Amino acid sequence: MTGLIDWDAAFENGAHIPGGADYPARWQARAAEYRDTVRTRLDVPYGDGARERFDLFLPDGTPKGLAVFVHGGYWKAFDKSTWSHLAHGAVARGWAMAMPSYTLAPDATLAVMTAQIARAIVAAQAEVPGPVRLAGHSAGGHLVARMLCADMPNVAGPAVSISGLHDLRPLLRTKMNGILRLTPDMAQAESPALQVPRPGTHLTAWVGGHERPEFLRQSALMREAWPGTRLVVDGDFHHFNVIAALEDPDSSLTEAILQDAP
Structure with a gap:
């Protein structure tokens, strides 16, 4: 974390993805289409x-269990309505999926968001x-990894952090921190890689093979920090399309989420 690294560029995704600016509108349109085709309980x-609301997507018949997807956006953008279509893979496999919104920065700190997601999981259960x-x-990967830390209540099962952020200390050196308002102590406390996992925790760190080097580092770090973490570097995918596999009930990513923990 020396001054030789441009940390703003390290965390910038859209500028390095062809057509990156077009993705949010496509996500929102696809999400709206999906909501019209599936059983839901919204808000x-x-x-x-x-x-502090979640959308619940339901299969036909009794769900096999509950999957929870937490959206990204650097803790400062988006809400649950942008990502509804990503429930399809789990729902087609007979699972319910909950997608919570949470209060964004600068109106909330990351510690507040972490507590909100824990409450959302309990309510969805x-x-x-x-x-x-x-x-x-992304930021949602950070939040689900936090659910597995020893300082959190035991509200969750196995987790997959997709392109997650696990060491928040570099964000202290970004312009974005003007919105996030992280302090060194907060960055330490909210970094899963710097915390102790609960005994028996099962985490998969999943990252696209064509992501920014910092995101590759952030995922690889969890394998070193938490023994037993599974690391998957997924082909040619980048930060914006690596999540598309959640729409496919037969994808390796959907399987990684729904499979039983060892």
């Missing part, structure tokens, strides 16, 4: 805050009994 509250599986993308 289920898990708290009193305006964004009350709606769908059975095993729980977690997945999150």
